[in-house]
Amino acid sequence: MRRNGFFSPARISVIAGHTFTQLVRMKVFYFLAVFVILMLAASFFDMPWSRVTEDSAEQELIILKSTAMGAMAMFSALFAIAGTALLIPKDLEDRTLYTILSKPVPRLDYLLGKLAGVLVLIAVSLLLMDALLTVVLHLRAEELLAAEMEKGAKLGWPQQYLDIRRESISQQGVTWDLQAGIAAIFFKATVMASLALLISTFSSSTLFTIVIAVVIYFIGHFTADARNYWLYSQKDGVSGELKILTQGVALIFPDFQLYNIIDASIEGKKIGQGVLARLAILTLFYAGIYSVLAWFTFRKKEF
Amino acid sequence: MRILFQIVVIICILLGFGAAKLRFEDRLSQDMVAQRLIQPPLKEGTSLRLGQTGAAVALGGLRSLVASIWNLRAFVHFENLDWLKLEQSYEVITTLQPQTTHYWDTGAWHLHTNASVYYKENKDLSPIRRSAMQLAYIRKGAAFLTEGVRQNPDDWRLHLALARLWNDRHKLPDPARALGHYEDTLACKSLPDYRRSQLRRFAFYVMTQVQGREPDAYALGLALFKESPQNHTPNLVCCLFALQNALEVPEAERLADAQLFPNKKTQLLWLKNFWSRRNQDYPMDGVRRKINELEQEVGDPRAKPQN
Structure with a gap:
């Protein structure tokens, strides 16, 4: 008798494919129309510049x-939380579980397959949105660049200034730095999805999973403040409880501020x-830890 | 009970791994702040003004989106002439996007130009109140730009905006202060080369208006004049002419009129135009006398200056 392996990429990909199909049938791609x-x-909106x-x-x-x-960040964060929170309860309801x-099928494979399915869906959605953004942004940047060069030619701007303007406008167009920002959106969604998966393994309802995940999402944006406070700005007059609180927040929760390079990429x-x-x-690191912990609570769970 | 035990185990494991990731995250965060990729936390007041939704979106790394929406709001306040709300809006916008020059520049312009002129011309207010409000908003605009400069010390556009503000004779002209800001502008590494020559000329014009800086102004003007024919602008030439007279530069060291001006007719025209701006505190030593001499020589009755 062939021994069943603990971890099988083939098995994980089958479960991921099934999860992807399951989620697509929930008509999530309708969001793309929006x-x-x-x-x-x-692209047609003109900001009323004073x-x-x-x-x-x-x-x-x-x-x-x-x-x-x-829109990309909002979709990916919402979907990472809500989509993942729904997975296990949905499988229970459909009896697929x-x-x-x-x-x-080892339970770790099942969990990783589910997580991978959600991440593939988020990645595909982000890629489609990225492609559309790239096209629209490229066209708009070219249009603005042409208008600026025409204006420069009329006003007799020196070549050095024309070059500076060209570089400055191009830097706000389609760049690799913009893609880095979109990658950061995906990374953040990955952490959120794996966290939601962990919560859903011991949660009693989908709503509970979503609420706790959203709360952690917000706390995660203050982790950097807690860490800075703990490491650099503690003063003698601070209560012991506050010290413990900041240490706890800094150690337990992920630092989501680190993913905020999205803003930097928008600014070019x-x-x-x-x-x-x-x-x-x-x-x-986060996705790995949360997945292992999710398996820890899920491994002997009875249904 | 089992779930409680599992949660305790999970928290213990997270604490253990948290200690492992702490330094990594801290170093990454410091590097990102140093590279200005992530911004400092929002001030308490800003979060309150943004409202729950705005603060949440800004928190999630989309400050530029919230700033754009607040920029739209600021435009509405501008149309409604609601200067207090406009000021508050730009405070929020610049807190969200402290590295965007456009917001600092435009916010300050609304305050030191639009709001101040609005109060200056508001007939519903008493003359004293009008004047006080006008000055208050000019100072607010200057303070706003100064804060922008503090947060973006190498932004030449913000330094230049301050220099122009203090050099604006319709506001609170202060040539010494304006000169300081021109010098700061010229010291910026971000200043493109093609602007340098023009800004040095501007610094020279302002320097001629600062009492006690005439010798420095003359040295700078002379250097600019010798540096490039592009600097032989009517204003620079006329300032040099007047400075030579003011400083009583010995004949041997002076630039002769023939060197300064293309011809006598042009000299008369340029000096006449220069004389018409005598309320701008430029040096005018010997200008009137020279105009009279040239009028005699060139003989154009239309060239007579109005005194």
């Missing part, structure tokens, strides 16, 4: 990017590959 409308509206400044063209592109990336677990700042790589490592 995104298309949003992008079209944003004053035309040197960088008005760049500001228009920043607004377009911030609208699109705001019994069918799967009655077979020689350069995001080094080193920073992105370290962020990816941290994401893998």
Whole structure:
């Protein structure tokens, strides 16, 4: 008799594929229609500038990017939490869970497959939104650049200034730094999805999972403050309870502020590959820990 | 009971792994702050003003989106001439996006120009109140720009905005202060080369208006004049002409009129235009006398200056 392996990528990918199909059937991609409308509206929307400044063209592109990336971040965070929270209760309701677990499928494989399915769905959605953003942004940036160059030619701007304007507008167009921002959105969603999966393994209801995950999401944005307070700014007069609280927050919760390079990428700042790589490592660390802990509570759970 | 035990175990494991990730996260966070990739936390007052939703969105790394929406609100306040709300809006916007020059510049412009002129021309107010409010808003605009400069010390546009503000004779002209800001602008590494020459000329014009800086102004003007024919602008040439007279530069060291001006007719025209701006505190030593001489020589009755 062949021994059943503890961890099988093939098995995980089958469960992930099934989860992906299951989620697609929930018509989540309808959100993309809303995104298309949003992008079209944003690309035609003229911000009522009270004053035309040197960088008005760049500001228009920043607004377009911030609208699109705001929608991407919102979708991915909501879906990472709600989509993952629904998975185990849905499988229980459909009785799919019994069918799967009655077979020689290790529970870790089941959990990783579920998580991978959600992440694939988020990745596909982000890629589609990214493609649309890239097209719209490219067209708008080219249009603004052409208008600026025409204006410069009429006003007799020196070549050096024309080059500076070209570079400045291009930096607000389609760049790798923008893709780094979108990667950060995905990383953040990965952490949230694995956290929601962990909560759902011991939670009694979907609503409870969502509420706790959202609370942790908000606390996670204050982790950096707690860590800075603990490591750098504690004073003698501070109560012991406050010290313990900040230490607890800094140690237990993920630091979501680190993923806020999204704003920097919208502003057209350069995001080094080193920073992105370290962020990816941290994401893998969180996803790994939460998945193992989810397996710890799920491994002997009775249904 | 089992769940409670599991939760306790999970928290213990998270604490253990938390200790492992703490330094990594801290170093990454410090690097990101140093590279200005993540911004400092919002001030308490800003979160209150943003409201629950806005603060939540801003917290989630979408400050630029919230700032854009608040920029729209600021425009509505501008249309309604609600200067207090406009000021508050730009405080929120610049807290959200402290590195965006556009917001500092536009917010300050609304305060030191639009709001101050609004109060200056508001007939419903007493003259004393009008004047007080006008000055108050000019100072608010200046303070707003100064804060922008404090947060973006190498932003030449903000330094220049301050220099222009203190050099604006319709506001609170202070040439010494304006000169300081021009010098700060020129010291910025971000200043593009093609603007440098023009800004040095502006610094020279302001320097001529600062009492006691005339010798420095003359040295700078002379250097600019010798540096490039592009600097031979009517204003620079006329200032140099007047400074030579004011400082009683010895004949041997002076730039002759023929060197300064293309010809006598142009000299008369340029000096006449320069003389018409005598309320702008430029040095005017010997200008009137020279105009009279040239009028005699060139003989154009239309060139007579109105005194």
